[in-house]
Amino acid sequence: MADDTQRAVTLHRTSLGQYEVRNARGGTMTIGVGDGADFTPVELLLAALGGCTGADVDFITSKRAEPDDFTVHVTADKVRDETGGNRLINLVVRLQATFPEGAGGDAAREMLPRAARMSHDRLCTVSRTIELGTPVDTRTE
Structure with a gap:
């Protein structure tokens, strides 16, 4: 594949x-x-966003130190209006990670913000697709 x-x-x-x-x-x-x-489908979208970002950041920071704790919180507000219909706004991905004391943990803590930016700016397919937008072709057969 x-x-x-x-x-x-x-x-x-x-x-x-x-x-x-x-x-x-x-x-x-x-x-x-x-x-x-x-x-729900909306919860799956939020999970996909958090899972994609979390995996990117985890792979990058774990090269320096295995986290003691790693949690991703994803929130959004569902709105409905005449111009946009049903959609989510205010999407927020919040990463909480703790790393052990020592040089490896220090390196992982230092890398955390940069890894989050890398995921957001180019690595995470889910967030990149949401932010850039792409047409959805819905067909019936």
């Missing part, structure tokens, strides 16, 4: 507003509309 640039998932309806999602590697999860414990 290293040379394949296309990414895909398939959703199969299991009941009203409930779907099983499957990726090409055989992984599955369920999503819903917010009336149960399943993640």
Whole structure:
């Protein structure tokens, strides 16, 4: 898959507003509309944003020291108006990481802000797609 640039998932309806999602590697999860414990599509978007940014930053800082704790919080406000319809605004990705004492931990702490900027500015496919925007072609068959 290293040379394949296309990414895909398939959703199969299991009941009203409930779907099983499957990726090409055989992984599955369920999503819903917010009336149960399943993640909603909006929550998955926030998770994708946090997961992408978190992974970028984690890979960069962990080369210096393994974190004692690493947490990513992602928030947004859902709005609806006449000009833009339903959408999210005020997206914030907040990284909280603690590293051990010593030279490695110091290097990781020093690298943390730069790694976050690198993820935001060029590495994270999810945040780059959201910020740059791309048309969505919705088709029926």
